[in-house]
Amino acid sequence: MADTVLLMGLPNVGKSVIFNRLTGLNVHVANYVGTTVQLSSGRLRLDSRDFALVDVPGTYSLNASCEAEEVAVDILRCGTSRARSKTTGRGDGRGHDEASSDRPAAILFVVDATNLESSLYLLFQVLQYNIPVVVSLNRSDLSREKGYQIDAGRLSRELGVPVVPTVAVTGEGMGDLKTVLLQQAAASSGSSIQADSPVTWDRVEEVCLRVCTRVPHHSESRRARWGMMLTRPWPGLPLCGAIIGLVLLVVVGVGMGLRQFVLLPVFRTFLFPPLENLVNQTIPAGLLQNILIGEYGFLIKGIEWPFALVLPYIISFYIAMSVLEDSGYMPRLAVLLDGLFNRVGLKGSGIIPLMLGYGCAIPAILATRALQSKKERLIVTTMVCVAVPCISQTGAFIALLSARSIVVMLAVFLLGAVAMIAVAIVLNRFMPGNPPATLMEIPDLLIPQPDVLLKKVWVRIRLFVTDGALPMIIGVAIAASLYETGLMSALGELARPLVVSWLGLPTDAAVPLVLGILRRELAVLPLMEMDLTTLQLFVGAAVALFYVPCIAVIATLAREFNIRLAVMILIVTTVGAFLVGGIILRIGQLLM
Amino acid sequence: MAQVNDALIPAAAPAEFTGNCARIGQVSGEVSLDTLCAGQRARVQQMPQDSLLHCLGLRQGRSLRMIARQRFGGPVVVELDGRCVALGRSIARTISVTGTM
Numbered sequence: 001m002a003d004t005v006l007l008m009g010l011p012n013v014g015k016s017v018i019f020n021r022l023t024g025l026n027v028h029v030a031n032y033v034g035t036t037v038q039l040s041s042g043r044l045r046l047d048s049r050d051f052a053l054v055d056v057p058g059t060y061s062l063n064a065s066c067e068a069e070e071v072a073v074d075i076l077r078c079g080t081s082r083a084r085s086k087t088t089g090r091g092d093g094r095g096h097d098e099a100s101s102d103r104p105a106a107i108l109f110v111v112d113a114t115n116l117e118s119s120l121y122l123l124f125q126v127l128q129y130n131i132p133v134v135v136s137l138n139r140s141d142l143s144r145e146k147g148y149q150i151d152a153g154r155l156s157r158e159l160g161v162p163v164v165p166t167v168a169v170t171g172e173g174m175g176d177l178k179t180v181l182l183q184q185a186a187a188s189s190g191s192s193i194q195a196d197s198p199v200t201w202d203r204v205e206e207v208c209l210r211v212c213t214r215v216p217h218h219s220e221s222r223r224a225r226w227g228m229m230l231t232r233p234w235p236g237l238p239l240c241g242a243i244i245g246l247v248l249l250v251v252v253g254v255g256m257g258l259r260q261f262v263l264l265p266v267f268r269t270f271l272f273p274p275l276e277n278l279v280n281q282t283i284p285a286g287l288l289q290n291i292l293i294g295e296y297g298f299l300i301k302g303i304e305w306p307f308a309l310v311l312p313y314i315i316s317f318y319i320a321m322s323v324l325e326d327s328g329y330m331p332r333l334a335v336l337l338d339g340l341f342n343r344v345g346l347k348g349s350g351i352i353p354l355m356l357g358y359g360c361a362i363p364a365i366l367a368t369r370a371l372q373s374k375k376e377r378l379i380v381t382t383m384v385c386v387a388v389p390c391i392s393q394t395g396a397f398i399a400l401l402s403a404r405s406i407v408v409m410l411a412v413f414l415l416g417a418v419a420m421i422a423v424a425i426v427l428n429r430f431m432p433g434n435p436p437a438t439l440m441e442i443p444d445l446l447i448p449q450p451d452v453l454l455k456k457v458w459v460r461i462r463l464f465v466t467d468g469a470l471p472m473i474i475g476v477a478i479a480a481s482l483y484e485t486g487l488m489s490a491l492g493e494l495a496r497p498l499v500v501s502w503l504g505l506p507t508d509a510a511v512p513l514v515l516g517i518l519r520r521e522l523a524v525l526p527l528m529e530m531d532l533t534t535l536q537l538f539v540g541a542a543v544a545l546f547y548v549p550c551i552a553v554i555a556t557l558a559r560e561f562n563i564r565l566a567v568m569i570l571i572v573t574t575v576g577a578f579l580v581g582g583i584i585l586r587i588g589q590l591l592m
Numbered sequence: 593m594a595q596v597n598d599a600l601i602p603a604a605a606p607a608e609f610t611g612n613c614a615r616i617g618q619v620s621g622e623v624s625l626d627t628l629c630a631g632q633r634a635r636v637q638q639m640p641q642d643s644l645l646h647c648l649g650l651r652q653g654r655s656l657r658m659i660a661r662q663r664f665g666g667p668v669v670v671e672l673d674g675r676c677v678a679l680g681r682s683i684a685r686t687i688s689v690t691g692t693m
Binding site: 061063114117118121122146201228231233236237335338339342343348438439440441442 | 630644645647659660661664669674677679682
């Protein structure tokens with residue numbers, strides 16, 4: 001097994017950015033505390049030696065006062081394997097103090113130059129484990145801007161370990177870091193200077209005074225002023241409304257533009273006609289040809305739906321979301337809205353997984369790990385599963401409704417928002433306990449780096465192609481086969497009482513309900529081919545909105561929580577969807 | 593680093609009217625942190641011995657500036673050492689400070 005190098009430091013100092021730079025992997029990065037919620041490991045090649053670089057979630061200290069700190073302490077004591085088994089609940093939890101064979105070979109400790117004191121406090125605690133350490137003095141560009149100058153050489157002498165200045169987001173200093181890391185990994189022990197004396201804030205402050213000088217003639221940057229403005233209720237709250245409005249506009253506008261003016265024309269002019277010709281010439285008219293290019297033509301819809309209708313919104317959503325994440329706006333949003341969230345048993349930080357949920361529920365559910373209480377995790381997870389449409393489904397709603405009725409489209413999204421709040425109110429009432437009081441750091445406002453941003457969007461597109469488009473194409477193939485073999489009408493007959501009598505939809509609408517289990521947008525897209533009335537559109541869309549989150553989400557729920565919750569969500573969403581759909585139909589019929 | 597940081601903090605922002613905070617210049621003696629107005633500076637006198645609070649820069653003798661008091665009963669935001677920290681009101685109430693100019 002390769003030797004382990006641990007990547008450690010305070011939360012939100014750029015550890016994951018360095019991890020990505022050194023391993024070539026793409027773990028999620030963002031400008032807020034608690035972005036990394038699981039240990040990721042990647043191969044780090046130094047010269048000809050291979051190491052396993054482990055990205056340890058950031059902590060403020062090693063006092064083991066929360067789960068993340070306990071995990072960090074465990075890893076330092078006995079390597080990653082035992083800590084992993086502990087996080088999954090399978091470890092025996094004993095024998096921490098014996099030096100195990102997979103004790104890390106070295107630690108790459110990331111010091112935040114803009115927050116030297118807290119970084120050094122944690123570093124001093126880490127140094128006590130007597131493991132070779134290399135310090136990456138990161139974000140020195142930002143500290144200079146704030147008016148500090150940190151003497152890296154002096155710091156290195158004070159600590160007794162090598163210090164390499166870096167700017168992770170631009171890649172500055174990564175080469176030096178590798179060289180020094182290789183040298184240190186060969187060493188057998190850590191710093192000789194700091195290991196024994198107890199870690200106190202007084203000692204930390206002394207070191208800071210010795211290595212840090214203030215650069216004169218500094219004025220507050222425009223970025224810092226905006227950062228403050230966005231944090232205060234005035235003008236922060238009105239700006240928050242404006243920013244969310246702008247994000248919606250960008251997501252919908254750019255998505256629709258890409259679809260209407262780029263992807264659809266390209267597909268319909270250059271791809272589909274030759275494809276249809278080819279099939280017409282090579283495959284005799286009949287069942288197989290119909291499955292390929294007929295009404296649910298798997299070659300046509302199987303390409304058009306994922307790549308022309310959904311992909312544009314994946315692109316526009318993740319561009320907007322990445323800007324929000326990397327700029328540091330999300331924690332500001334959390335703080336501005338914290339008081340409102342408190343009323344439904346949540347903290348403002350719950351808004352981060354909720355917003356991620358509008359992209360995809362799976363990362364949202366994982367992100368709830370950063371929430372402090374079990375109650376918050378359960379409430380936010382249920383809100384996302386029941387009432388937050390993922391971006392693929394949103395794209396499908398726009399494709400289905402924007403041309404027919406903007407009012408219905410807005411009503412569907414409003415219905416989702418109301419349901420989300422209702423879920424939170426109900427769960428808060430039935431679950432005991434209040435959320436612990438808010439205590440969070442608000443990071444500096446930063447300008448997102450274009451290359452980091454583009455990479456994030458690219459990762460999302462790739463993930464959509466492998467994990468999203470493929471199941472969708474399979475779904476369309478199933479639909480095409482069902483339709484052309486006549487099985488679909490049989491299925492429709494079976495579901496008639498529910499689909500036709502209760503929901504007032506045509507028998508064909510049984511198909512999206514079956515496919516919707518596979519992928520959320522497949523509960524919507526087949527409705528496009530059915531020539532529905534406006535009321536039927538609203539009913540169909542509402543059912544799809546509340547219907548089962550896709551099968552991958554159910555699996556994630558079972559893994560992150562337990563089977564019971566997964567089954568409960570399955571039942572609540574299915575029953576809820578049909579109930580709401582039927583009620584809307586009856587109210588609609590009364591009004592019309 | 594305390595001396596370094598006092599100079600770093602820019603000129604006081606205008607006090608924001610929230611109805612329930614002491615006005616600038618009226619802070620005398622020890623008050624709890626949640627009663628400061630936006631823009632006011634103060635020094636931490638007494639506070640709970642909490643590891644996370646210490647790590648976020650809240651320690652006895654530290655100077656800070658109130659940045660914002662959030663609406664809807666939300667947290668207060670203070671600036672310490674050039675970094676911003678949001679503290680729920682219930683935590684802010686346990687921290688006593690004296691006003692500084």
